[in-house]
Amino acid sequence: MLDDTLRQRIDQEVGSNDVVLFMKGTPVFPQCGFSAAVVQVLSHLGVKFKGINVLEDPSIRDGIKEYSAWPTIPQLYVKGEFVGGCDIVREMFETGELTEMLSTRGVDARPAA
Amino acid sequence: MAMDAGEIEQLIKAALPDARITIEDLRGDGDHYACHVVSAAFSGKNRVQQHQMVYKALQGRMGTELHALALQTATPD
Numbered sequence: 001m002l003d004d005t006l007r008q009r010i011d012q013e014v015g016s017n018d019v020v021l022f023m024k025g026t027p028v029f030p031q032c033g034f035s036a037a038v039v040q041v042l043s044h045l046g047v048k049f050k051g052i053n054v055l056e057d058p059s060i061r062d063g064i065k066e067y068s069a070w071p072t073i074p075q076l077y078v079k080g081e082f083v084g085g086c087d088i089v090r091e092m093f094e095t096g097e098l099t100e101m102l103s104t105r106g107v108d109a110r111p112a113a
Numbered sequence: 114m115a116m117d118a119g120e121i122e123q124l125i126k127a128a129l130p131d132a133r134i135t136i137e138d139l140r141g142d143g144d145h146y147a148c149h150v151v152s153a154a155f156s157g158k159n160r161v162q163q164h165q166m167v168y169k170a171l172q173g174r175m176g177t178e179l180h181a182l183a184l185q186t187a188t189p190d
Contacts, residue, residue, distance in 0.1 A: 034181075070161075071168050071176035087184050088160050 002066040006059055010067050014077040018107050019049035022064050023074040027051040034086040035074040041093045042076075045109040047102065079105045115143035116179045121171070128170030129154050133189070139181075147183040156188045 014020050019042070025031030027039050027049070042049050054061035054073055065071055068082045076083040078101065083089065092098035102109040118136045125134055125148075132152040139145040148167075155163045163186040168175045175182060 065176065069165055071173070082161060084161050084164070088164065091160070091185070 002063045006063045007067065010060070010064060013050070013052060014080050017050040018079055018105075019047055019102075020052065020077045021049050021074055022052050022054055022060070022077075024053070024055050026053050031055060032073070034072075037086050038074045038076060038089050041089055041098070045093075045099060045102070047107060047109050078102065078107060116174060117143065118146065121146065121148065121179070121182070124172065124174075125150060125167060125170045129166065139183075144179070145181040146179075147185075149185045149187070151187045151189050153189055155186055160186065 021027075021035075021038060021042065023030060023032070023035035023038065025035055027043075030036035030039050039051070052060065054064065061073065064073070064075060068075055070082065070085060072085050074086055074089075076085070076089055083101070084092070089098065092101070099109050118138055121136055122134050125132055129150070129152045131154065132150050134151075135149040137147045139147055150167055154166065158166070164184055167184060167186065171179065171182075
């Protein structure tokens with residue numbers, strides 16, 4: 001259930017950090033292949049991001065799915081806006097759209113090699 | 114937890130009747146699929162919205178019964 005308190009907490013996280021990844025595990029130790037794949041893309045682009053481990057907080061784990069109307073983890077947010085899960089991030093990375101979107105929104109990223 | 118590829122296809126077809134759907138069972142375990150959906154209904158929508166339409170068609174099974182569905186969506190060209 002996504003109550004007001006939880007919604008505000010999520011708003012606060014995605015509002016106060018340029019790039020936020022809701023994931024299983026931590027950026028250093030991802031505990032799911034899909035989360036690891038997104039971490040890898042962001043690291044490759046040299047993007048600073050905040051990882052939020054949903055395994056440590058069941059209310060966030062459920063709440064974030066309702067917040068974005070998206071049923072799975074990981075979920076990437078840039079400048080407060082939901083970008084997508086693993087498939088979309090990977091696809092956008094491969095086409096170069098991710099780098100473009102990051103730079104349009106003023107987030108530092110190296111162009112993909 | 115597993116789901117039959119035919120069931121996934123049926124659910125998507127029910128919501129997006131024009132969809133051309135390709136489903137691949139990645140590990141042969143009925144639990145990890147790659148799915149490619151082409152439908153005119155996606156036109157004018159961004160990727161997040163397109164994927165949300167497919168998830169909606171799956172009626173809550175994604176993330177519960179269905180663990181992994183690598184999704185790619187496109188409009189017919």
